[in-house]
Amino acid sequence: xxxxxxxxxxxxxxxxxxxxxxxxxxxxxxxxxxxxxxxxxxxxxxxxxxxxxxxxxxxxxxxxxxxxxxxxxxxxxxxxxxxxxxxxxxxxxxxxxxxxxxxxxxxxxxxxxxxxxxxxxxxxxxxxxxxxxxxxxxxxxxxxxxxxxxxxxxxxxxxxxxxxxxxxxxxxxxxxxxxxxxxxxxxxxxxxxxxxxxxxxxxxxxxxxxxxxxxxxxxxxxxxxxxxxxxxxxxxxxxxxxxxxxxxxxxxxxxxxxxxxxxxxxxxxxxxxxxxxxxxxxxxxxxxxxxxxxxxxxxxxxxxxxxxxxxxxxxxxxxxxxxxxxxxxxxxxxxxxxxxxxxxxxx
Numbered sequence: 001x002x003x004x005x006x007x008x009x010x011x012x013x014x015x016x017x018x019x020x021x022x023x024x025x026x027x028x029x030x031x032x033x034x035x036x037x038x039x040x041x042x043x044x045x046x047x048x049x050x051x052x053x054x055x056x057x058x059x060x061x062x063x064x065x066x067x068x069x070x071x072x073x074x075x076x077x078x079x080x081x082x083x084x085x086x087x088x089x090x091x092x093x094x095x096x097x098x099x100x101x102x103x104x105x106x107x108x109x110x111x112x113x114x115x116x117x118x119x120x121x122x123x124x125x126x127x128x129x130x131x132x133x134x135x136x137x138x139x140x141x142x143x144x145x146x147x148x149x150x151x152x153x154x155x156x157x158x159x160x161x162x163x164x165x166x167x168x169x170x171x172x173x174x175x176x177x178x179x180x181x182x183x184x185x186x187x188x189x190x191x192x193x194x195x196x197x198x199x200x201x202x203x204x205x206x207x208x209x210x211x212x213x214x215x216x217x218x219x220x221x222x223x224x225x226x227x228x229x230x231x232x233x234x235x236x237x238x239x240x241x242x243x244x245x246x247x248x249x250x251x252x253x254x255x256x257x258x259x260x261x262x263x264x265x266x267x268x269x270x271x272x273x274x275x276x277x278x279x280x281x282x283x284x285x286x287x288x289x290x291x292x293x294x295x296x297x298x299x300x301x302x303x304x305x306x307x308x309x310x311x312x313x314x315x316x317x318x319x320x321x322x323x324x325x326x327x328x329x330x331x332x333x334x335x336x337x338x339x340x341x342x343x344x345x346x347x
Contacts, residue, residue: 026245026304033239033299037063039230043088046225048081049218050211054202057317058085058176063239064292066199067155067175069140069190069321073182076204082136082176090232091133091172098143100186104150108160109167125162130154133170133233137177141187148194151175155197172233192280192324199289200314201321246295248306255347256294256311260287262343263323273342277329282322289318312347316340 037059044055054070058081061068070078079095086093096107109128115121129135130151140148154160158169177198179187195201207215218225248256262269263281274281294310301310316337323336 029242030299030302030304033242034302036231036235036239037300040085040088043227043230044081044084047084047218047227048077049214050207051077051081051204054204055081057200057202057314060293060296060314061199062174063236063243063296064199064289065240066289066292067177067197069195069198069201070176070178070204071181071201072178072204073206074180076206078176078178078204079136079138082134084227085176086134087227088230089133089172089236090229092170093134093136094129094132095136095138096129097138098140098147100142100144102143102147104147107147107150108154109162111163123163125165125167127167130160131167131169133172133174135173135175137175139179140177141179141190143188145188145191148188148190152194152197170233172236195321196283196285198321200293200317202317243292243295243299246298246304246306248291248295252306252308252311253291255308256287256290259290259311259315259319259343259347260284262347263319263339271339271342271346273339277325277332277334277339278323279326279329280324282319286319286322290314293318312344315344 040059041052041055045052048055058068062085070081072078083093083095096102105128107128108130109126111123112126113121114124137151140151150160154169154173155175158173159166160169161167179190258269260282261267262271263274263278263286264270265275265278265281267281270278270281290311291306293314294306297310297313298304298306319340320336323339325334325336
């Protein structure tokens with residue numbers, strides 16, 4: 001195994017106990033993965049109260065190299081979660097407050113004319129706040145579509161192009177966008193192409209009475225908890241490479257594909273609910289996200305292969321934002337999660 005956790009052909013040597021070195025090294029690497037993952041969760045848990053599923057799924061998306069769309073009412077700790085995550089990763093954090101007057105240059109940066117002491121002038125690129133490891137796009141649906149689209153290239157290609165010149169973003173680049181589901185006045189719904197760039201959409205739930213009590217204890221006293229850095233960008237990239245090595249049986253891969261096809265009303269795998277309420281289903285990018293998330297879930301469950309249950313577990317938050325409802329679905333107030341539950345029951 002190489003220094004980054006990648007299995008190499010040269011490491012395939014039969015051990016005396018009948019187990020290959022590769023299998024032993026993979027077992028050790030998977031255990032290290034789980035230990036580091038839980039360390040991140042514990043550090044974030046020092047500051048963020050509750051939201052266990054949200055934290056877990058956020059870390060899954062981070063390791064998979066994706067981005068997260070957080071939806072929840074104000075005051076539930078969405079911004080706190082992103083900031084705390086950045087603190088645990090030895091990473092650079094930027095917060096972009098999306099407003100109607102925000103321009104693309106305010107996000108990605110712009111060329112500025114500089115004049116030297118000799119009177120010579122030249123254009124110099126001044127990076128915007130997107131050139132960070134962890135980027136919070138706060139209330140992303142309040143900016144105009146022109147500004148929202150500034151994130152498209154960055155989220156997919158990990159680069160931005162200004163005046164014909166492409167600038168690469170950091171190796172670890174993670175966008176967490178938030179939006180308020182209640183206040184829709186003065187907002188611009190994210191287009192389908194933008195939504196598809198998000199690895200998953202997480203719904204932030206309201207805390208319980210016990211959790212609110214803990215929040216008050218932590219935030220209204222003199223001493224407040226602080227999360228300590230525990231991992232760096234290189235370790236996150238190594239964990240991502242390891243996750244991609246988890247094997248998937250052909251049967252399980254076909255099952256994942258059938259879940260994707262079932263979200264399209266014109267496909268034979270679709271359910272009655274899909275045919276009635278869905279205009280367009282999940283894209284191939286959704287299938288990629290589904291499989292990557294399932295691989296990480298398998299590791300966290302101490303397994304070296306993907307099972308059907310892994311796919312079923314991650315399907316709701318990976319696919320819910322990729323279902324485009326038709327007029328009837330919107331008029332009847334159908335939630336994508338209801339359609340996905342129907343698909344999973346039939347699968």
